[in-house]
Amino acid sequence: MPFFAPGDDPGASFTELLRRTGSEPFAGFAQASVSPSGTGPFDGAHATTVLAVRSTEGVVVAGDRRATSGHLISHRDMRKVFPADSYSAVAIAGAAGPAVQMVRIFQLQLEYYEKIEGKPLSLEGKANQLAEMLRAHLPQAMMGLAVVPIFAGFEPSDGRGRLFQYDVTGGRYEEQDYATAGSGSLHAGTVLKLGFRDDLSEPDALALSVQALWHAADEDSATGGPDPVRGIYPVLAAIGSNGFRQLSDAESGEVFAALQADLASGGNDSPTARMGPPEASR
Amino acid sequence: MSMPGLYVSPEQLMQDRADYARKGIARGRSLVTLEYDGGIALVAENASATLRKVSEIYDRIAFGGVGRYIEFDQLRIAGVRHAELKGYQYSRSDVEARSLANQYAQMLGQFFTHELKPLEVEIVVVEVGTGGEANQLYRIQYDGTVMDEEAYCCIGGDADAVRERVSDGYDPSLDVEAAIRLARSALAGDEREISAADLEVAVLEAVVPDASHRRRCFRRLDDAEVEVALGDDEAAAADEEADQDDS
Numbered sequence: 302m303p304f305f306a307p308g309d310d311p312g313a314s315f316t317e318l319l320r321r322t323g324s325e326p327f328a329g330f331a332q333a334s335v336s337p338s339g340t341g342p343f344d345g346a347h348a349t350t351v352l353a354v355r356s357t358e359g360v361v362v363a364g365d366r367r368a369t370s371g372h373l374i375s376h377r378d379m380r381k382v383f384p385a386d387s388y389s390a391v392a393i394a395g396a397a398g399p400a401v402q403m404v405r406i407f408q409l410q411l412e413y414y415e416k417i418e419g420k421p422l423s424l425e426g427k428a429n430q431l432a433e434m435l436r437a438h439l440p441q442a443m444m445g446l447a448v449v450p451i452f453a454g455f456e457p458s459d460g461r462g463r464l465f466q467y468d469v470t471g472g473r474y475e476e477q478d479y480a481t482a483g484s485g486s487l488h489a490g491t492v493l494k495l496g497f498r499d500d501l502s503e504p505d506a507l508a509l510s511v512q513a514l515w516h517a518a519d520e521d522s523a524t525g526g527p528d529p530v531r532g533i534y535p536v537l538a539a540i541g542s543n544g545f546r547q548l549s550d551a552e553s554g555e556v557f558a559a560l561q562a563d564l565a566s567g568g569n570d571s572p573t574a575r576m577g578p579p580e581a582s583r
Numbered sequence: 584m585s586m587p588g589l590y591v592s593p594e595q596l597m598q599d600r601a602d603y604a605r606k607g608i609a610r611g612r613s614l615v616t617l618e619y620d621g622g623i624a625l626v627a628e629n630a631s632a633t634l635r636k637v638s639e640i641y642d643r644i645a646f647g648g649v650g651r652y653i654e655f656d657q658l659r660i661a662g663v664r665h666a667e668l669k670g671y672q673y674s675r676s677d678v679e680a681r682s683l684a685n686q687y688a689q690m691l692g693q694f695f696t697h698e699l700k701p702l703e704v705e706i707v708v709v710e711v712g713t714g715g716e717a718n719q720l721y722r723i724q725y726d727g728t729v730m731d732e733e734a735y736c737c738i739g740g741d742a743d744a745v746r747e748r749v750s751d752g753y754d755p756s757l758d759v760e761a762a763i764r765l766a767r768s769a770l771a772g773d774e775r776e777i778s779a780a781d782l783e784v785a786v787l788e789a790v791v792p793d794a795s796h797r798r799r800c801f802r803r804l805d806d807a808e809v810e811v812a813l814g815d816d817e818a819a820a821a822d823e824e825a826d827q828d829d830s
Contacts, residue, residue, distance in 0.1 A: 409671060
């Protein structure tokens, strides 16, 4: 049982506790010889498009399910959106192995802090913790194992959703409206940019996220679209005053069915279309 | 080499240490842990709302301590660390109360025999069975003695008297409110009343409501919830009504 002298105590940091007990949380990747292009001896799975959108109720997070290795599809049902704790979520793009490990350590860190200190970290504190983990991961990122997360959450005391974007160096950027990451982020971001409104309700934000992922999958080969044959749909999650909730596959399927029906009928009922032409809103 | 006047027999040494630890523990208030129809309730008499006696260790495991706060709080933190590290290295389902109780026993035994003074604490480690398994209740004393208890378990200065009072009213089919009421009356005895604000209550729920993403069975009840469970708010309302009738 770990017991530390006062002054030598790792406190409420789980990563520090791991180091003190002899297991480096991000070790192993540093020794791997990886070429920057990702075509060297290591060619592990790569996770692609994820996004987050603010809604009037809180924030919505979504991610496709495809993981690729070079030009091949390595997983069809990978999960890239995770609950970080009961009021926040983390979505990941980049090298799948280190990304999933980072999420795991992040989840453990938040719960560990809450138990040791007797109350959860503030949303800002959680966002900073993730930035610190990315900074620790920078040497591996420089070798081609970059991880780029999005962090989104709801602060019960604030009553609003907040979202954070990161870069591989641990840079943390708070976004007001939406955030995207991964190979399809350019296309998804454009759809979000055009469709975002300040008064987007949660169902509208989910519909807009699904539309963004659809267009990302349409343009980017590494982003997976909905797969009704296997019943695999992008992961959709909403965080509000009731905490984190992931939509079931059936619910996600319904949101996609609505989008498909809309696209088939000429696309007049999408959140983007409902916004109206720019003149009309002025 | 003999040292007249300084020799203390091992029996006397152990006796002195045990007396010392018992005296320290007897200064604090007691804690009751009891099984109810949907889990395990931990109820402690505690005037402080922030320095806690009852806490979460892991998904299905909770901790309760009495005696010197700083000492049992360090044990709590060591327990959280042990559980989290084990769950990280293996799997969450591999973290068990039994192994944790043994670790605590080892640590307390070590303190008792090798340190300058023993820890003045008594603790419980409980695990709720979520898949139809039996609940586990372990009580660990200042010298490292572990006891595997059934149904209910009491620690603290007044533990024997409290245990007697719990056993008089105990029934495994108690619901959570009845369990909390029983724990309060057992802690208070006949001469005292304990208000909801002076009770610290937490439960380990075998079936977590809205289990879609919650695996943590531990839930702390705030003062208002405790009042409702105890029926104090109704009693207060009834009193008020009676007062109005009188006037």
